[in-house]
Amino acid sequence: MEKRVTFGKWTIGILFAVPQLILIFTFFYWPAGQAVYWSLTLQQPWGGGNIWVGLDNFRSILANADYWNSITASLIFAGISTGLAMFIALVLAALTDRQLAGSWLYRVVLIWPYGIAAPALAMAFRFILAPEAGFMAFANHFWPGFWDPGLNGADAMASVIIAFSWKYVGYNFIFFLAAFQAIPRSLIEAAAMDGSGVIRRFWDIQFPLITPTIFFLLVINITESFQDSFGIVDIMTAGGPANATNLMVYKIYSDGFKGLDYSGAAAQSIILMLLIIALTIVQFRFIERRVHYR
Amino acid sequence: MVERTPILNFFTHLILFVGFVFCVAPFVIVAVAASHNLKDVNDVPMSLLPGSDFWVNIKTAWTTTDLGPNLLNSFIMAFGVAAGKVIVSALTAFSIVYFRYPGRMLIFWLIFITLMLPLEVRIVPTYAVVANVLDPYQTIMDLTGLSWLIQKISGVQVQLSLGLLNSYSGLILPLVATATGTFLYRQFFLTVPDELTEAARMDGAGALRFFVDILLPLSRNNMAALGTIMFLWAWNQYLWPLLITTDQSHAMAVTELKQLIPNVGGAPEWHIAMAGTLIVMLPPLIVVVLMQRWFVRGLIATEK
Amino acid sequence: MASITIRGVKKNYAKTQVVHGVDLDFASGEFVVILGPSGCGKSTLLRMIAGLEEISDGTIAIDGAVVNKLEPRERGCAMVFQNYALYPHMSVAQNIGYSLKVAGVPAAERTQRIRAVARVLELEHLLDRKPMALSGGQRQRVAMGRAMIREPKVFLFDEPLSNLDAKLRVQMRSEIRKLHRRLSATSVFVTHDQVEAMTLADRLVVMNGGRVEQVGTPADVYSRPASRFVATFVGAPAMNMLEGEVVLDGLSLLGGSRKLNVSRTGLAVGSKVAVGIRPEAVRMVAPGTPGALAATVDLIEELGAGRVIYVDLDGASFSAVTSETVHPEPGSTVGLQFAESDLHFFSSETGARLDVFKASVPAPAPATL
Ligand SMILES: Nc1ncnc2c1ncn2[C@@H]1O[C@H](COP(=O)(O)OP(=O)(O)OP(=O)(O)O)[C@@H](O)[C@H]1O
Ligand SMILES: [Mg+2]
Numbered sequence: 001m002e003k004r005v006t007f008g009k010w011t012i013g014i015l016f017a018v019p020q021l022i023l024i025f026t027f028f029y030w031p032a033g034q035a036v037y038w039s040l041t042l043q044q045p046w047g048g049g050n051i052w053v054g055l056d057n058f059r060s061i062l063a064n065a066d067y068w069n070s071i072t073a074s075l076i077f078a079g080i081s082t083g084l085a086m087f088i089a090l091v092l093a094a095l096t097d098r099q100l101a102g103s104w105l106y107r108v109v110l111i112w113p114y115g116i117a118a119p120a121l122a123m124a125f126r127f128i129l130a131p132e133a134g135f136m137a138f139a140n141h142f143w144p145g146f147w148d149p150g151l152n153g154a155d156a157m158a159s160v161i162i163a164f165s166w167k168y169v170g171y172n173f174i175f176f177l178a179a180f181q182a183i184p185r186s187l188i189e190a191a192a193m194d195g196s197g198v199i200r201r202f203w204d205i206q207f208p209l210i211t212p213t214i215f216f217l218l219v220i221n222i223t224e225s226f227q228d229s230f231g232i233v234d235i236m237t238a239g240g241p242a243n244a245t246n247l248m249v250y251k252i253y254s255d256g257f258k259g260l261d262y263s264g265a266a267a268q269s270i271i272l273m274l275l276i277i278a279l280t281i282v283q284f285r286f287i288e289r290r291v292h293y294r
Numbered sequence: 295m296v297e298r299t300p301i302l303n304f305f306t307h308l309i310l311f312v313g314f315v316f317c318v319a320p321f322v323i324v325a326v327a328a329s330h331n332l333k334d335v336n337d338v339p340m341s342l343l344p345g346s347d348f349w350v351n352i353k354t355a356w357t358t359t360d361l362g363p364n365l366l367n368s369f370i371m372a373f374g375v376a377a378g379k380v381i382v383s384a385l386t387a388f389s390i391v392y393f394r395y396p397g398r399m400l401i402f403w404l405i406f407i408t409l410m411l412p413l414e415v416r417i418v419p420t421y422a423v424v425a426n427v428l429d430p431y432q433t434i435m436d437l438t439g440l441s442w443l444i445q446k447i448s449g450v451q452v453q454l455s456l457g458l459l460n461s462y463s464g465l466i467l468p469l470v471a472t473a474t475g476t477f478l479y480r481q482f483f484l485t486v487p488d489e490l491t492e493a494a495r496m497d498g499a500g501a502l503r504f505f506v507d508i509l510l511p512l513s514r515n516n517m518a519a520l521g522t523i524m525f526l527w528a529w530n531q532y533l534w535p536l537l538i539t540t541d542q543s544h545a546m547a548v549t550e551l552k553q554l555i556p557n558v559g560g561a562p563e564w565h566i567a568m569a570g571t572l573i574v575m576l577p578p579l580i581v582v583v584l585m586q587r588w589f590v591r592g593l594i595a596t597e598k
Numbered sequence: 599m600a601s602i603t604i605r606g607v608k609k610n611y612a613k614t615q616v617v618h619g620v621d622l623d624f625a626s627g628e629f630v631v632i633l634g635p636s637g638c639g640k641s642t643l644l645r646m647i648a649g650l651e652e653i654s655d656g657t658i659a660i661d662g663a664v665v666n667k668l669e670p671r672e673r674g675c676a677m678v679f680q681n682y683a684l685y686p687h688m689s690v691a692q693n694i695g696y697s698l699k700v701a702g703v704p705a706a707e708r709t710q711r712i713r714a715v716a717r718v719l720e721l722e723h724l725l726d727r728k729p730m731a732l733s734g735g736q737r738q739r740v741a742m743g744r745a746m747i748r749e750p751k752v753f754l755f756d757e758p759l760s761n762l763d764a765k766l767r768v769q770m771r772s773e774i775r776k777l778h779r780r781l782s783a784t785s786v787f788v789t790h791d792q793v794e795a796m797t798l799a800d801r802l803v804v805m806n807g808g809r810v811e812q813v814g815t816p817a818d819v820y821s822r823p824a825s826r827f828v829a830t831f832v833g834a835p836a837m838n839m840l841e842g843e844v845v846l847d848g849l850s851l852l853g854g855s856r857k858l859n860v861s862r863t864g865l866a867v868g869s870k871v872a873v874g875i876r877p878e879a880v881r882m883v884a885p886g887t888p889g890a891l892a893a894t895v896d897l898i899e900e901l902g903a904g905r906v907i908y909v910d911l912d913g914a915s916f917s918a919v920t921s922e923t924v925h926p927e928p929g930s931t932v933g934l935q936f937a938e939s940d941l942h943f944f945s946s947e948t949g950a951r952l953d954v955f956k957a958s959v960p961a962p963a964p965a966t967l
Contacts (some may be wrong), residue, residue: 005488005650006394008669013393017401020476021388026472028408030430031419038419057304092313095306106310108586110317115582115589116575117530117548121573124324126555127564138339166320169313171593178594198299227414231532235552249414249533256418257537265418272415280410489683492650497697497744498671511687557608 032273038266050263057267067268069243070251077161077229077247082221085165086214089172094202096173097180107177114170118163118231125163126236149237153244156237160245163232164225172217179213180206219279226276248272324575327568328352335565347565355570359554364547365577367539368529371546374466375528376521383475383520384513388505391477391483392491405473413468414533421537424464428456460541468527475520478595480514483509519592522585526578547574600674600751601626601644601648601783606656608810609642617642618808619656624801627782629775635831636806640788641756643805648754649673660752671700676745677754682737684729684744685728689727691716694743715743718777735766742777753775753778753785759794771797771966792832796820804828826949829874829942835906838916841946844869852912856891870946879940880918882926883933884908890933895926909934 007013039057041050061067096106113121129136129149136147149156178294183206230249233239239246239254244255248268256265322342327335330345356362390402414422423429432453435441445451458464486509494504510517535546551574554567582589602624609617617639624630632640645651647658649670656666665673676697684693692699695712711954716722719739729737738758745753755774759767775798778785789795795802796816804811804819804827812824823829829837840856842849844867850857851873883890891910893916904921909932918934926932943952 003391003484003488003491005491005495006392007504009501010393010395012501013389013395016385016389016393019382020405020471021401023382023467023471024405024408026427026430027420027423027468028409028411028416029404031416031423033413034419034422035416038344048496082303088313092310095310098306100303100306101308104312105309108583109314111586111590112579112582113317114593115526117532117578117580119532119548119551120571121320122576123551123555123567124320124575127327127568127571128320128323130564132336132562166316170317173588174593178590198302223412227412230414231530234532234536235555249417253417253533257421262418269415269418273411276412276415277410455867485683487683489679489681490685492645492670493677493683493685493744494696495650495670496648496675496677497748498700499696500827503700508685508687514687 035266035269035273038263039270042263045107053263057263058271061264061267061271066243066246067251070246070248073157073246074226074248076157077164077245078222078225081161081164081168081225082218084161085168085221086172086217088165089169090176090214092169092178093173093176094206096177097206098198099287105217110173111170113167114174116166116167117174118228118236121167122163122232122235125159125166125232129159129162149241151241153241156241156245160229160232160236164229167228168221168224172221175217176210176212179210184211219282223276226272297444309441321575321579324568324572327564327571330473330565332561332563335568338564348569351565351569352573355566355573358566359550359570360477360542360545361547361550361570361573362552363543364545365545365573367544368547368577369534370462371465371469371531372525372528374462375469377525378466378470379475379524380517380521381505382470383473384479384517386476387479387483391480392501392505403417405476408473409477412472417533417537420468424458424468424538426456427458427467432517458538460544461540462544464538465535465544466528469531469534475524478520479513481595482513486512515588515591516595518585519588519595522581522588523592526581526589529578529581567592601660602644602752602784602786603659603662604647604656605655605659607646607658608655609639609644609646609651610654615654616808617646619653620805620808620810622803622810622813624784624786626784629778629787629798629800630803631784631789631795631799631801631804632914633788633792633832634715636790638805639808640790640805644677644754644756644786644788647752648671648675648677648793650677653719674751675754676748677756678741678745678748678750679760680690680757681929682687682741682758684737684740686729689726689728690721690732690740690743693729693740694721694747695742697748711747715747718780719743734762735770738766738770739773742774746777746781750783753781753783755785755787757789757791758787760789764847767794774798785967792834794831806831822951823874823942826872826874826944826951829944829951833876833878835877835917835919837876837942838880839944840873840875840911840916842871842873844871852914856912871952872944872949874944874947875936875940877906877917877919879915879936880920881935882918882920883935885931885933887933887935890935892931892949893934895928895932897928897932898926907932935960 038050040052040054042053042057043050072138092106092110094112096103129147131137131140131148131150139146140148149159183230187205187209189200191205196204220291226247229247230253233245233247233250237245249272252265252268252272255261255268259265323340326342326344327340327346328351330340330351331347334341334345386405390398390405426432432441435444441451458467490508491504494508499507530548531546532548536549539545539549552568554563554570556562556564556567602622604620604622607617612789620643632643634640634753642651643832646653647660647905649665649668649672657666659665660675685696688696691702691709691712693711694715695708698708698711712725712730713722716725716951719742721736721739721743724736724740729740732740740763741758758774759770762770765851771794774787787795787798799816801813802816802819803813806827812819812828814822819828820830823832823837826839830839842851845857846867848857849871865951885892891911894908894913895907896906896915899908901919907918907920907926909916909918911934916934944950945952
């Protein structure tokens, strides 16, 4: 879409874009380029500039079992938490959209978790899921050793997934509800006149009409699970136990800033960037589909 | 619509209520735990009736982590990011939508691409840039031979250096440098009728005048939505402030929370930890509750 | 007060040309209406006068000075838009006074002039309202006020009445007319509504496909349409058009099924023409009346004051407006009669008006029917 009416003095027009251009050049393009440069070079321990090593950094990362472990953990985390958060949100949104008495309450409250900072909610869940103090201690009381995220990798993974999903249920809920409410009332009424009941209508009409939103949220959730997980992991498990929750962004952080391996961290960043770009491209394809739907 | 579905309605209410409980429970548990003393909070199971130590715990949490100054830092950063986004994005969107110039599409795409890669994935080099923001320019001048030329001509050796670690600018600017708001404004500007622009031009208004007198006032809703979203987003940032603020006086409330995690072997002071968590949770929660309309709107509008 | 001179004006969008060389002269103080079907380039022409659209070729001069390169604000024109284009966040007073504010007129003088304009337009009690809280007619008046306050040399209107309901439109029409009489500023009014055009115009410009078809007074345009397009576009119901061919003793119509005796043709035998008859000029007579065309009634539209009878003439549709008490039934046969002087002739190839011959009352078709 383009404007029919524009202003003539385009030199002034460019000036309006300059602040943002400077910002994105300095803090986006330069660092992104820098990451590429670092990923292809190796910093010499005694200083004195970087030496070109081609794809060696990538090779050594990809040969590293820890890295593959991190990718696996990230994918497990992304898959389960996305599925969980989306499914619960879809059910809640569909039911809220029925507009029974009191539905305003859910509409207001269910989005609260999304406002909370990941580390803060991680802290809350670290307490709630703590094996010795919180409610899981109760379970451990009956089945000793049932739950210990500090020692058991699966338990730790489950903890971060629960915390992340809790936050993103609220997020997905907003989008699902908006999508349901965008379906014209008359469509539902027409289906009702055709003799279709509530559940039937959901599967025949509402669900097909919100599939674009489902695809959209799928991509967003996966992308966010790569980024927004950092705070949760850092507070709840610090990547442990035994790297069980060492998700990709967390590993970049610990390799780069704790291990001071800039080149390795840069190479990991590049791989993550490519992954996210691929996802975004997928998303655009679906967005196109979404436009056609309307 | 007249529809009798008592069983379905029952299950609707039931499921929604369970969802509601799961949604609110963590808030309640945090608040209740924050009111217990060391012994009660470690009871198995912990009592869900509030204890009496709420204010004591809040005070302890507040002082042990310097929450006062940290909250202030968080506010400054969140406001800074929100204001920066609201202003810078509006300017850029105005430029892309209301002018035709060579390279406009290039600029459009340059900005658009930034949507793809969040700060988290390019954290290492961004950190290096913030350590000396002028480094990109220095490097460019060195590579193009400009520094050499200047040194030859004026005898001055060019050494651009401006470190932004432990500064508000270092915290805020990189967070402003993405396109989220730009596209929100763009979408909105495209819906502003052309006739309004023409009427303003017939009335004698130039580009700047139109922007300030007509376009910005019309964008108030979008500004509120974008501002709300960005405030929350910035407030909840964790990784970036963690890296940039090594110095205690610039620390954010969210990053300082980590200090409250009970040490292995130390006393499990969950009551203090939860009091701190509550304090850090509260400002964004209040914003969400008060600005709900803008929050929802901003969320849906910025994610396209 | 200003005259407008338009010379060879063209407009291209990328590859398509939408205005193909227009020459027009508007006298000072004149009320000119540009009439044409949707998409014919009326708005484009108006917007080129306003300075909202670049002029691809040719010149536009206001008061003798070429304005091609001037910005809208430098041309001394004011414009009223179809959807009013009121600034939604400003009050009525702010809307009206915005151009003065931009021009740096002091607040006191501004208020005074806003009041004066509001008085003329009877908007005084609405000055603090936002456009959202106004009715369509009131918004329309605010848009007029915004144009008036600058005391422009030229008023430009782009279909300003088309968003109003029928009754309000008639009322605003007469208000615009009155206002023009009072201010007597040169006005250019674009519309595709011919009733609006006929009632408002001192002079009418009929456009089609980016070209001017005819310029003249409304009466002129109605009684002597310069082209086949103007003939069918102006007047409702539209003028009847029958295809014909010049034959030795007159015209053969509708592929030879009907024949028309014409007194004299200046055209070569075999040339194609179109014969036009306004429905208002057709008289209904009893079938079989000598000299009348026989036709079958298709459909009758009741207008209250009269009736439009649609008949079928050997497959061609033909209409007649009648106030007579004849009540033909659909399916019945009627006779149609018209005077020779009411016939219009157009060239089939170019559509241009032909004034070269006169026709006689149509005779019944020969046996070849
Ligand atoms: N920006 C543009 N690019 C290409 N073609 C255009 C553009 N603007 C208008 N046109 C074309 O120019 C022609 C004339 O448009 P214009 O708006 O002048 O019509 P109009 O006579 O005012 O019609 P209406 O009565 O519907 O307002 C139309 O065919 C339109 O499609
Ligand atoms: Mg038009």
